[in-house]
Amino acid sequence: xxxxKRYRRLLAWYxxxxxxTYEEEMVAVLLAxxxxxxxxxxxxxxxxxLRGGLxxxxxxxxxxxSRRHWHEAFAIATVVAPIVLLVVETGPALAYVLRTLMIPVxxxxxxxxxxxxxxPYGVVAVSAWLGRRTAAAVLAWGWTVLYAWLVSSPFGPVPxxxxxxxGALLVGGGGTTAVQLAxxxxxxxxxxTLAPWSPRPGAGRTGTPVRPPGPGVGxxxxxxxxxxxxxxxxAWTFSPWARALPLLVPLAAVAVSARSAVGRRAAFIxxxxxxxxxxxxxxxxxxxxxxxxxALSAAAVAVPAVVAxxxxxxxxxxxxxxx
Amino acid sequence: MQEPTFLILTALAAExxxxxxxxxxxxxxxxxxxxxRAGTLYAALDRLEGEGLxxxxxxxxxxxxARRYYRLTSHxxxxxxxxxxxxxxxxxxxxxxxxxxxxxxxAAALGAAVLLAPGASRPVSAGRAG
Numbered sequence: 001x002x003x004x005k006r007y008r009r010l011l012a013w014y015x016x017x018x019x020x021t022y023e024e025e026m027v028a029v030l031l032a033x034x035x036x037x038x039x040x041x042x043x044x045x046x047x048x049x050l051r052g053g054l055x056x057x058x059x060x061x062x063x064x065x066s067r068r069h070w071h072e073a074f075a076i077a078t079v080v081a082p083i084v085l086l087v088v089e090t091g092p093a094l095a096y097v098l099r100t101l102m103i104p105v106x107x108x109x110x111x112x113x114x115x116x117x118x119x120p121y122g123v124v125a126v127s128a129w130l131g132r133r134t135a136a137a138v139l140a141w142g143w144t145v146l147y148a149w150l151v152s153s154p155f156g157p158v159p160x161x162x163x164x165x166x167g168a169l170l171v172g173g174g175g176t177t178a179v180q181l182a183x184x185x186x187x188x189x190x191x192x193t194l195a196p197w198s199p200r201p202g203a204g205r206t207g208t209p210v211r212p213p214g215p216g217v218g219x220x221x222x223x224x225x226x227x228x229x230x231x232x233x234x235a236w237t238f239s240p241w242a243r244a245l246p247l248l249v250p251l252a253a254v255a256v257s258a259r260s261a262v263g264r265r266a267a268f269i270x271x272x273x274x275x276x277x278x279x280x281x282x283x284x285x286x287x288x289x290x291x292x293x294x295a296l297s298a299a300a301v302a303v304p305a306v307v308a309x310x311x312x313x314x315x316x317x318x319x320x321x322x323x
Numbered sequence: 324m325q326e327p328t329f330l331i332l333t334a335l336a337a338e339x340x341x342x343x344x345x346x347x348x349x350x351x352x353x354x355x356x357x358x359x360r361a362g363t364l365y366a367a368l369d370r371l372e373g374e375g376l377x378x379x380x381x382x383x384x385x386x387x388x389a390r391r392y393y394r395l396t397s398h399x400x401x402x403x404x405x406x407x408x409x410x411x412x413x414x415x416x417x418x419x420x421x422x423x424x425x426x427x428x429x430a431a432a433l434g435a436a437v438l439l440a441p442g443a444s445r446p447v448s449a450g451r452a453g
Contacts (some may be wrong), residue, residue: 022429028388029342029361045360052362056369063373 004031012051015060062311066261070308073265074195078133080270081127081138081188083224084250084277088184089118091231091246098232115148124188125321129220133192140189144182152178183294184277186302191273194305223253250274265304274299324406330357331367332376332395332403339380339394342368376402396398 007030009022020065029202030045041049061068093114100108120143127136227249257263327349334340334348346359359367371377376399380392394402 003402018365018369022369024364024389025342025391026361028390029346029364032343033346033361045362048360048362050362052364052366055366059366060368245372 003034003039003041006039007049007218009032010041010046011053013050014056017060018056061307064311067308067311069265070311071196071262071306072262073269074191074305074308075151076262076266077269078128078136078192078195079125079220081273081277082124082128082136083122083220084270086118086121086125086182087224087227087231088246088277089114089121090267091228091234092160093118095232117150121188124192128192133195137189140185140192144185144189147185148178151181157278168273175191178291179294183297184273185296186294187273187276190298190301191269191305193300196305196308215289223249226252246278248310269301269304272297284310324402327357327359327363328367328371329403329406329410331359331364331371332399332406333375335395336395336400336403339392341383341390343390343393345393371399374400 004027007027008023011019011026011264020248030041034042034045093111097108100111120139124136124139124143127133127139164234186217227246230245230249254267276293330343330349331351333352334345340348342361342364346361346364348361349357368377372379372393375396377393380394383390385390390398
């Protein structure tokens with residue numbers, strides 16, 4: 001491999017937009033500054049390129065364009081998050097219904113209860129998609145409180161259908177706590193509350209919040225259907241590999257979305273939420289772990305919201321070109 | 324403003340220069356003290372272009388490679404002038420304080436000289452003069 005190729009490999013660490021403008025020049029400057037016959041980049045040049053790349057990444061992450069990306073990412077995340085909970089709740093219920101059809105001994109009532117408990121997530125998703133984020137947040141907080149009360153109350157309409165290890169379906173709480181069950185809903189409500197608004201140019205003065213362009217219906221429906229199918233399949237099949245099915249769909253979605261700046265940000269926003277929502281039967285068995293996990297995931301939800309609010313504010317004040 | 328940024332703006336103050344030219348100029352201006360490398364220079368140029376202090380001037384092709392020249396914008400010029408004024412003010416303040424610090428020492432030295440001089444009778448008042 002030539003010295004030029006090795007320099008280009010180091011420059012691959014820079015943001016795409018920066019590379020498009022400066023890569024050729026940087027390679028020319030680096031080659032002009034290196035001793036004849038040299039085959040490897042020097043240690044100082046390598047460190048300097050890595051440090052420079054980090055500085056460029058950080059600057060771009062706080063720029064005006066990044067601000068727009070963050071707002072669009074939040075528009076996507078606030079719709080995807082309730083859909084994930086809808087799928088996580090509906091999947092086992094559908095699998096249970098399928099089994100009820102085959103084994104007449106099982107009664108369909110728990111499945112209906114589970115479906116009823118999944119309904120609020122659908123309402124939240126539609127509200128968020130329509131841009132009524134305040135209404136969606138109020139609904140989500142209300143449902144968090146009600147849900148926690150329902151699962152902790154001995155007379156509530158729970159037990160619903162839950163999926164446990166090895167794809168087995170269980171009717172009942174399975175020893176889980178109210179906090180454990182209500183945490184994903186609480187994180188959803190937090191995401192909706194903290195999500196920044198992106199005012200339309202001109203509309204900002206009146207203070208009317210306007211929804212930034214959200215995700216397409218077709219794409220959302222496709223991914224939701226795939227996730228639901230994976231949930232049902234994992235509950236239906238007893239082979240060990242089926243357990244990984246519900247994880248494959250979000251992983252594929254992340255792989256697809258990672259190609260765009262908005263997609264990467266949306267994945268980052270959803271990361272703590274997905275971790276809690278998808279893996280809920282496996283974590284937080286110890287109350288002390290649960291408290292730490294709840295605090296950690298709440299902090300992780302707040303970080304992108306803070307970043308999105310800060311992004312672009314410094315650039316707008318410092319010069320005419322960045323306004 | 325950090326020193327590399329100040330030196331990059333200074334390098335572009337008189338005429339437009341390409342990346343390698345800026346690096347060589349900064350090295351010369353700083354008495355070979357500040358050696359800019361490509362990573363630092365282009366991170367700074369990206370930032371300075373973003374802030375509207377520097378802009379692309381023209382492109383030339385040398386040995387089959389594109390070479391872009393950068394120039395200072397009017398906004399960049401104003402910032403450099405302000406920074407140079409600020410630095411001059413600081414340097415003047417430092418020089419004035421150093422002169423004030425030297426003055427009593429000088430007076431004391433003068434007083435000692437008077438004391439040692441033949442026929443000196445009232446050394447105390449001479450010592451208080453500073």
